[in-house]
Amino acid sequence: xxxxxxxxxxxxxxxxxxxxxxxxxxxxxxxxxxxxxxxxxxxxxxxxxxxxxxxxxxxxxxxxxxxxxxxxxxxxxxxxxxxxxxxxxxxxxxxxxxxxxxxxxxxxxxxxxxxxxxxxxxxxxxxxxxxxxxxxxxxxxxxxxxxxxxxxxxxxxxxxxxxxxxxxxxxxxxxxxxxxxxxxxxxxxxxxxxxxxxxxxxxxxxxxxxxxxxxxxxxxxxxxxxxxxxxxxxxxxxxxxxxxxxxxxxxxxxxxxxxxxxxxxxxxxxxxxxxxxxxxxxxxxxxxxxxxxxxxxxxxxxxxxxxxxxxxxxxxxxxxxxxxxxxxxxxxxxxxxxxxxxxxxxxxxxxxxxxx
Ligand SMILES: Cc1cc2nc3c(=O)[nH]c(=O)nc-3n(C[C@H](O)[C@H](O)[C@H](O)COP(=O)(O)OP(=O)(O)OC[C@H]3O[C@@H](n4cnc5c(N)ncnc54)[C@H](O)[C@@H]3O)c2cc1C
Numbered sequence: 058x059x060x061x062x063x064x065x066x067x068x069x070x071x072x073x074x075x076x077x078x079x080x081x082x083x084x085x086x087x088x089x090x091x092x093x094x095x096x097x098x099x100x101x102x103x104x105x106x107x108x109x110x111x112x113x114x115x116x117x118x119x120x121x122x123x124x125x126x127x128x129x130x131x132x133x134x135x136x137x138x139x140x141x142x143x144x145x146x147x148x149x150x151x152x153x154x155x156x157x158x159x160x161x162x163x164x165x166x167x168x169x170x171x172x173x174x175x176x177x178x179x180x181x182x183x184x185x186x187x188x189x190x191x192x193x194x195x196x197x198x199x200x201x202x203x204x205x206x207x208x209x210x211x212x213x214x215x216x217x218x219x220x221x222x223x224x225x226x227x228x229x230x231x232x233x234x235x236x237x238x239x240x241x242x243x244x245x246x247x248x249x250x251x252x253x254x255x256x257x258x259x260x261x262x263x264x265x266x267x268x269x270x271x272x273x274x275x276x277x278x279x280x281x282x283x284x285x286x287x288x289x290x291x292x293x294x295x296x297x298x299x300x301x302x303x304x305x306x307x308x309x310x311x312x313x314x315x316x317x318x319x320x321x322x323x324x325x326x327x328x329x330x331x332x333x334x335x336x337x338x339x340x341x342x343x344x345x346x347x348x349x350x351x352x353x354x355x356x357x358x359x360x361x362x363x364x365x366x367x368x369x370x371x372x373x374x375x376x377x378x379x380x381x382x383x384x385x386x387x388x389x390x391x392x393x394x395x396x397x398x399x400x401x402x403x404x405x406x407x408x409x410x411x412x413x
Pocket of ligand 1 (some may be wrong): 077078079080114115116117118138139140179223224225226227259260261262263264265
């Protein structure tokens with residue numbers, strides 16, 4: 058969804074950049090925020106980008122950007138880690154999800170059929186620091202496996218986990234003190250404009266992204282002094298949207314782009330082959346994502362375009378050399394690049410196997 062939202066932005070005339078880290082804010086003589094300084098993660102080149110309004114939507118990292126604006130500002134976000142495990146489908150042989158309404162820490166736990174596997178989660182662990190690559194804690198995995206013991210006929214053990222991954226929820230807690238537990242903090246979104254005009258959006262949910270976007274863009278337009286227009290997001294189809302979806306088509310997630318992908322396969326039949334026997338992903342998806350979806354690394358493909366790493370970490374590791382080969386041919390990279398990419402991905406994937 059995130060990739061297709063970026064595609065929607067481009068379809069409507071926007072420009073999107075990845076691997077471009079904001080390192081500072083640009084301010085005018087009267088102290089208004091009027092741009093950002095950014096560093097290209099691939100070349101190390103620095104840029105100054107001017108704008109009438111800057112929106113800070115950096116998830117758990119919003120406070121870092123806010124401090125570039127006001128060095129002594131109070132912490133806005135409380136990071137809460139959530140862990141999911143992925144199991145073989147045999148553990149939930151149903152089209153329906155299982156909801157455990159009250160776990161020992163008085164939360165809910167879900168087991169959901171997901172891409173031919175079962176997704177189980179989640180936890181709520183308050184964190185003091187934020188990492189770009191958060192790791193599941195051993196006790197979080199134990200907690201999930203323990204909760205399943207009472208509900209599954211054949212409860213899974215650690216060795217049955219196909220992948221385990223962690224994420225950080227950016228919980229907006231402008232009024233909460235540091236002692237409020239993260240599970241008691243509201244999941245609503247929070248929008249603020251600083252005295253120098255930096256617009257920050259945080260908190261909220263994936264499911265409410267359109268409402269979050271509408272509130273943010275309306276406020277940003279006001280800050281930038283743009284003409285008032287009615288927001289169109291509520292009914293705006295996203296990139297690739299199609300009326301009918303064939304549930305048996307492995308390229309269905311690409312929507313209308315799938316036609317162009319099939320045309321590529323008819324010109325290069327080897328691109329239609331699967332990358333791994335346990336997963337439905339084919340070679341053409343690697344080519345497509347490198348050519349049209351700004352994928353730059355093996356990790357981009359296996360974690361952020363095809364989600365193979367989340368479905369079956371071992372299979373993803375086995376796919377890495379072929380993915381590197383296809384990307385290298387498309388992006389004009391050499392053997393050293395392929396070796397480096399495989400090594401980096403192997404190191405990353407280690408974190409997706411539960412430690413015994
Ligand atoms: C465990 C877990 C469970 C969840 N469950 C649900 C659920 O049940 N329902 C639901 O709707 N949502 C759920 N969510 C989603 C969640 O609630 C948020 O909506 C989402 O994680 C935050 O999105 P975001 O866009 O604010 O931040 P992110 O997705 O983190 O995006 C922030 C982006 O900013 C970039 N960035 C950071 N710093 C910089 C910088 N200096 N320069 C440039 N870029 C930068 C980051 O690289 C990242 O791409 C869950 C999330 C987690 C982790």
